[in-house]
Amino acid sequence: MIKKMILLAFIAFSSVAMVAQTTVTGTVKDAKTGETIPGANIKISRKAVGTTTDFDGNFVLQVTDKPPFTLEISVLGFHPEKIEITKNNQKVIASLIENETSLDEIVVSASRTPERIMESPVTVERMDSRSIKNTSAPSFYDGLENLKGVDINTNSLTFKSVNTRGFATFSNTRFMQLVDGMDNSSPALNFALGNLLGMSELDVKTVELLPGASSALYGANAFNGIMFMTSKSPFEDQGISVSLKSGITSQDAAGDNEFKDLNIRMAYAFSDKFAAKATLSYLKGTEWYATDYRNTKDGSYTSGDRNSDRNYDGLNVYGDEVSTNLRGVAETLEGLGILPSGAAALVPSENVSRTGYDERDLMTYEAKSVKFGGSLNYRPFGDDRLEIVWNSKFGIGNTIYQGTNRYNIKDFLMEQHKLEVKGKNFFVRGYVTSEDAGNSYDTRFAAININRAWKDDNTWFGEYTGAFVQGTLAGLTADQAHAVARQTAESGRLLPGSAGFKAAFEEVIQDPDLVTGAKFQDNTKYYHADANYNLQDITDWAEFQVGGSYRLYSLNSNGSIFTDYDGPIEYNEYGVYTQAQKKFLEEDRLKITASIRYDKAQNFEGNFSPRISFAYAGGENKNQNFRASFQTGFRNPTTQDQYIGLNAGRGFLVGSAPDNLDRYTTSPLTVSGGGQFIANNFGTTPIGSTTSISGRMAYENAFSQSSVEAFAADQSNLPTNANVALVKPEKVTAFEVGYRGIVPTGDSNISVDLSVYYNQYEDFIANKNVVVPFYGDVNLTQTAPVGPGGANVPLALIAIGNGDFAGFQTYTNSAADINSYGASIGLNTKVFNDFNLGLNYTYSKFDFDQASDPDFEAGFNTPEHKVKLQFGNTNLFKNFGFNINARWQDEYRWESTFLDATIASRTVLDAQINYSVPTWKSVFKLGGANLTGKEYLSAPGVGAIGSQYYLSWTINN
Template identity: 25%
Template structure:
């Protein structure tokens, strides 16, 4: 009864927000570039849920409340067109001319200010994947990130495409935040982006943007290196049923197939729904990593004079499976006021690279429950994310345990059973997270000041059922709370100049209060803008960093610090801090040429290190190490953990040039340069404590140069892209993982750095990158109902070394059939 009363009250309040708002009429016509009316085109108000469809004459009419807005016009086979309006009365002849093919016109985004804006006017460095690009690419839309400037894109296998921004990549990288429909999409305990675990399917993805560099003022302490923001399709704008089937084969001859469906319906002015689903099945590229083990002879003595021997991963399962479903219902009590409820589920099985080899992800289930409230000036949401797996395990550790059992005289069946998980190889997870946010946006001082302000709350509740965290059982949750508030203001200084001032205050239960500012000056021209910005970012340690308990306590979290047996004190981890200075230009030159360029300089302090051995500990915090380390009898207090260290400067530039040969044919060239510097005389930079500061302490893990070239054709019926990408060779070090050329006189983790040779517990196959590859995709719309597409990734089936603890990625060849009703 109480719940019903609350719902009735909320509905009444929602209605009141729009009841007294002045309503105006906006009308116009949508045509092609030859003036032919486009019947059935969609005209939509960005982020308001208000739209109309053109009649047989291409005419439309909208009734809406006043204020600043962005109007979008779309039609199948044509590029989206947008107009910025300030509606203060009825408006006629708001006309759109759509072109068949790629357009140089700015697209609407939602990342830079958490409100609709033109890309050319954004105060942030953003690359956007447009709705048309997603629609016309038959493969995984994550592949489109490789076609954007400033993004280090790599594949850790057929199921795990990933990206990094501006250096400091690792096999366990939580410095890039993933946001889907305003909700943070990351794993609770590790902070890793959901990536393949996401509940969203391609056909429901409207647009994706990547912010290059920190955006912590609006998105919090985990938007450190960059941000991937995904917006799904509004069922009122994208109605109908879509059925898709992909079949294909990878370069090893293994099959791939995927079936996806989306249904969306606007029932009336008050109700709309959408439902999506996906089932994907594939087999990973053929590859078995080498695990290096100290084998024992029958008497328990080291075999082969103590030299580690390499063995293939034990019981490797190359099967890849994804099951996804999502449903959304929208209730609009009045125009421009929405209550949106979303439920999503995914179940995923695949291989995932980590710092200590690969993990076998087995039936990892993600559930999201999200409730959003939106009006013209207010946004509020609450959402709940759950994460659960019972059978995921470390292949590396399980392999070592198996052969230890064999050496102890066990049968293969005995060694490969429960015993193979006895050293902590099994990972269970039953974690959840609560998030809530309230946001207000408005214009003040005669529309001179655009203001966005809000409060965000997050409560992480991690539980590993005693497998990889310092919890004890299913009832022992590790809880960490965060509360942050932000304000983002853009003030019009006249003459095309705008001043950006933004700030955030975050209070973290473990790491206290942090203040994060951002300042900028933007100069807008007729067809572009120039910007200069300064911003800060912080990266807070994850729950795994703070309370990890891996492999019977060999790896322990560092929330409380350690004392070594020689009295050395290892401080608890703190936040990593980043200061960024950036300049950029974005806009069109003439009618056919578009340029997007930026340069940046970063100062990075207090790095959050990859897992590293600190020595033999006597205490974790105030607790004797034998009471914390379950494998104390084996390790005798030897601990690996995460620490802060050093200061490094990074700098670079990103350039993207697009030339439109004609409305249907365009060419895009991208180039990025990245480099770094550090003080060799600063002892805090001596991460490995060998008395010398060099590149092995910094571990930048990024190519210095990379570039790409794309030729895009997009017509009413036929569309296609030729794309080639070049990545310069670079050395890569991430905890136990190494990919480097031979470096005479240097050692990593106590082992000489030699290419194509064992290196500790892993194998050094040589540097990453050092390749140029070609991708192709094409499609044909036979009608509005049916289209056929092909996508070829890595056309020549090269062995590309893109990541460690991963197979060399080879070709992937897909055929897609799509039906729209």
Template identity: 25%
Template sequence: MSSSGTPRLAWRSILLALALALWPAVAHAQSGTLRGTVAGRDGEALAGARVTVVGTRLVTSTSPQGAFTLRGVPSGTHQLRVSAAGFRDETSEASIRPGEETLVAIQLEDKPYELDAVVISASRQSERVTEAPATITRIGTDQLDAAVGNTFAGALKEVKGLDFVQVGMTSVGINARGFNSSFNNRMLMVEDGRIMVLPENGLPVGQFTATPKVDLGGIEVLVGPGAALYGADASSGVISMETKDPRAFPGLTMEVTGGNRNYRDVQARYAGVLGDWGYKVSGEYQEADDWSNRLTLVSGIARAWRPTDVGSATVAPEVSPGGVNGLNWDASVARGTAAVVRYFGNSRLELSGGGSVTDGVGQTSVGRNQLEGWRYNFGQLRFSSPRWYANVYRAQSQSGESWATNRYSQAYYPNLARPDATRMTDEQLVAASDWPSDGRMYAGEVQYNSRVPMLLNSAVVLGTSYRRDVVSSDRQWLTDRLTGEDISINQYAGFGQVTTPVMPWMDVVLAGRYDIHENYDAQFSPKAGVVVRPVPGQNFRVTYNRAFKSPTILQTNFHIPDWNAITVIYGNTRGFTVKRPDGTVFREYAPLQPEENTTWEFGYKGVLGDRLFVDVAHYRSAYENFMSPLAVIGDPLNAGLGGQPAGTSVWAYDADGNRLNTAAGGPALALTYYNLGAARIQGTDAGINFVVTPKINVRGTLSLIEISDVEVDAGREESTALNSPEMKWTLGGSFQDFGRLTGGLTVRHVDEYYFRSGVNRGFISGFTTLDANLGYRIDRFNTTVNLGVSNLFGCGGNFEYDDKDLLRATPTNENRGCGFGQKHTEMINMPEIGTMVFLGIRYQTR
């Protein structure tokens, strides 16, 4: 070969490089700029409207002033499509000339119903539900206002894919896609970008939130792994709540509600704008005489109390101070928030804070807690602009005078047998059963988002976050009891997502998050997906997610060597070995590590005929290293509670080879957390919303799930318990503006299923319930009267078991019925739920 080919190849390479370098300039010379405004029917500017040049990758959103700019638009005549929440899509023509600027003004018509809402949670940036690469549901202000009851939780009953568990008049449990528990922390709760987690135990803040429902502007529920953008606590999904902006929701709102079981609630919110400043304040007081039940511990397993339990030496009926049968089920909460906002053109800076105080009863995997004066508070500063988002906050939870009811009951009866001179007082017993906690979270996040023309106009989201948890148990039940110092844990993370329109009708989504935790190995959570849009408003998607659930401070730092005379409880940071009395090893438990969830999802979402919204997703998930609930590993009592066959004993040893003993020095019934098992599940979540007329709509959801390929050691099946129904569905309909009337009906069905979490074991009877709501608007007085009835009619019941059936796996009888006021059970060892009636009056000015 001639050497002259080398210079020729070099020149070709140089010319190609110059051509590639000059191509953007050439393309720019053949393009122009499109600038315009988007307004509503009355001429008001529409912020966040989506503007797309059809057939290209060019897309943008309008500013708070309704303005937009698109550069690099190819010359020629194009179709311009504009969409905004609450308005009909508009398509118009725009002619672009090379190097020139084209001005357009677009006005949208009102749409009386919204099938394709704008959401943020799925990709951390604005997009339509039909464009989101995930299963996501948005609940708007209208739905929140019409929700049965006076908490935000009632609006979650009809979210597809969500397990909604009513455990009281005002308290609920939430889970998604299986593996529920009595102490569930697989769902991440976020409010205004603030992680809503109790640092001391990893549970969602839930009913302890400081925000009244009248200040909630919307809720987005992301079902499925969300760790790629949200981190460790989003293994099963994300519930993201946003509060109302003073400028968008000014004026006074007051709501007074009463109901059965002495339910009473007062909420109020006032907001306004002074120039470039906005402000708001909100508050609520709520209380009710909740449903109640009594429990008895039999061989460490809880069951309903019976009259024959009195005086029995083999059982421990639940009791309150003074020997009162049962607990105090009077539930109450006082909460409030305030905020000041400074507006800077397209940007805003907000300083907010709030707090709550709650009383009631909460469940754990080893019993129940009497909540007395539980406090939660936060302070937050956040900044947002079209490109940047920054957020810093401090949150704190304190258990107040709360105490563990089972620990008190187990100490109460032996105390009665002691001589009067050595008998403990009720106050001393409560003090020995309390669990003081002070959990503080210090966190911050910075996020940048933009579109990159050189990357096919890709939408890019980049961010970093920091979190520091500082927890104290007052040196009583965590490892600060040993060290004399508060427990502190630092976490760092970086995340990003790129959505590339490789074709005008197809997006490729790549995302990932890298979490560094000082107590275990760093975790990488990848996400990948392809979204195909054959026509506007419809998409098919395939996504891959890997998420993880990290151990909480409770799971790693629990430390109670004297829970009672025979029981010790320890967190798992170094591992344990369990041996038979002859010294041979029965089982080894490694140090606790994060649980992993890998999920493939295939879905379709679309609006058909401008009246029918369909969302169907099928998923396949593989779980590894399940983190167990608090469970027995050392059982010298021969009861078979440590995973060994009944009639044999096993003793637990720590990583240094020391046997875990009771306070008196004998072998202990030892409890801890561990990783064990693997499982594969598959399921389908589907939802429809059909607009019959602009005033009437019908909606429904269906969820199916099944577990397969379970790998778990004999005796430790609790680790992989699905704890969710194989099928559940809802069917509802609503009407609006019939004269002054608004209302609806919803039927909810949950199949029977087996639940096993610690001492809470047994079958939850399948149930079907009917909810109804009716509102009447009195325009003259800016007032609406709302009547809501939950469980108006239902079918359900409960099971009975033999005391020898420790797993509650073989019911001896089922008490079941149908009718008005029919009660049913939604959580093992919590009260049956009956009819709930709420009558409220809302006054609102703007």
């Protein structure tokens, strides 16, 4: 037995010895300074076999391949080098040339083919793992705000919205975000929830961002811009990496609160053919408290609070939107005999609102995010000619989303699963994205229905009016009578923190019926497939590409958001495209790229999106590059634009897909006694004490809201028919010119990146607020006599006067001429030999005549001027570096369905210092965001953004 074991061990040892046939050793150096380069990648060309240099820049590579073969040596920031290996035990000395500028980095997104940023035909911004390590922001996603032309609007600690070139919103449906080729927008909300289903910081290889329209290659919704996040391959980047980050957030309203951020990445290549990786991210902290209690009863900030305004509607107070006219209540009570005859005359025609609850009473403000990702990668031939990838991502967490209302997104789950086959010149992939809203809820309806749980609106306003009449009859002044009335109506109020409040709160947030509850219920998903093939190995005259995509939506909110009462709503869209790229002139200095794409969505006509661009590389080293492009973009109406059916409290939202108009009807609405008499005696449709309004009426029998407001101010201004057309895709035509180049300045060079653009929009998707009368037609043809022998008055105007109407938000397109234009310039250089200095400026301007469409609110939401500064040194002295980022932007107007307001200018300072410990394979970083401590708002209604301080320890990355 022992002899057999020795024999087997000898055979095993011999086989191992025979497998390890070739050994290569070497050193990698910086060609300019002669210093060795740690962490350089050494691999056999087109294979996963390889290693990295140690902290002294040396490597030993043992492989089964027999010479000759090619080694590829690369590291971020340097030009890669290839070395031929011709014998065993060959010793290699590689000298890498540092990139002259970041413009020498390679990008793929601009033309779907590798090219230097310097030679890209359109504007490209880029962040790689090296710049991520050096960012002063608390996370790589926050650090995107330091890129030229990029805006980030902070909804909450865990939800940042990335945008370029205007029209920023938290529901940013005009900007796409792709993670390893997958669109990670929410299927129901139609926009990315920041990095909730994004990527672990340790797994990010590159982030490429294309500002402006990109529909010619990427289809619908690549309208304002598109961002590509690409992860590291388990074949190329192996090992276990860990990042531990902890710190505090500091805000006046919330105080100082701890946050923690943990990231783990594990990757291993089991062979040339099979590799796998897994990533885990966990973040927990406290959201920015929203505590702006200014009065917003007229849709903007006004003076007055609950003590001075009886119809108070605080910004971050909910439930006080429920308001009614006291005179109308008194007349009803008098008609029912509850109040004595003549009592109504004692009550002023004045609106009064219920007492609301502060947002901080309705949210836990717990920020949490857990992300898991994994992939299985298989290369049938043992190299990168063909690779099959299965990739799954899961993200669950808590955040805050501000749309028409403020939503507490709690235990929200999104997941994606992708199967992809790719090679040197092609890819084919299919994936599914699904979501579960978990325990999310609408804070406005939570407050409204908690109020109604302890006392319904009719009782509350009835008690208020009755107490007011009694107080007036007792000789109290109006202010005194109102105070007594509110005190009387408030009897039995559930106080925040009490057992009764907690019980009512829990019941309401688990109820998806907004008449009685507040739960945000959704299980929507979409299925997507796309493919691309580059014919560069087949065609010699030019580089041709062809591709296409298909998407199927399945809306499933059980009737709580969409009109999917009787089952999921399904619809599809698809697109095909082609691109040709040809180089001309000596040394291929002129590059012309032409693309065209055709897209068709189920509910809309087809759309063509062309693009043509010119790029000329001048100068001795092709370092003076000029570009010009013409391209188009389009955006399909979102799932909500088409199929929403929702009572938002302040009005009803109804999508305008043709099959949606009759599917949606409101809950029963109360009709006045006088309105019932008029409608039943002079109208064409009988009406009872309540009525319901269909979605079709909002589009076909409604007044514009602005004309109703004008009529209320002056009854000689008759309200006008809104004439709301059904929504269709919006389009943009974009013109851009730019320059990228190197300007010599003695000992160092300045890299310059300049772009100027002009955008023309057509059929801009817009919301139009309308008013639907309960009876009568908006063309004012149906009339009734008012008073004995009185003149005939249109029934619809009588309905407006009686308060017998409902407000709707419709989805349509603006016919107004809308344009935007802007420019950006970025300058980067080295000063004092090794210090990096960067400065960029962005100008954005919106051109729109409000008088051409008074009811349209574009929501450009972008500062006109932005300046960003970066200063740092990655190696100030041995193993020590630092980086400072400063940003300034001027004030701008924010427009949204939540509130319109002016956002003040701000200056934000971020900084970090870092220290490397090579023997531990570790980097320690100490940093902070908004170090001046001056709090600022991204939009009205969100929490004021305070300061964030952190200490991180990153191992083996």
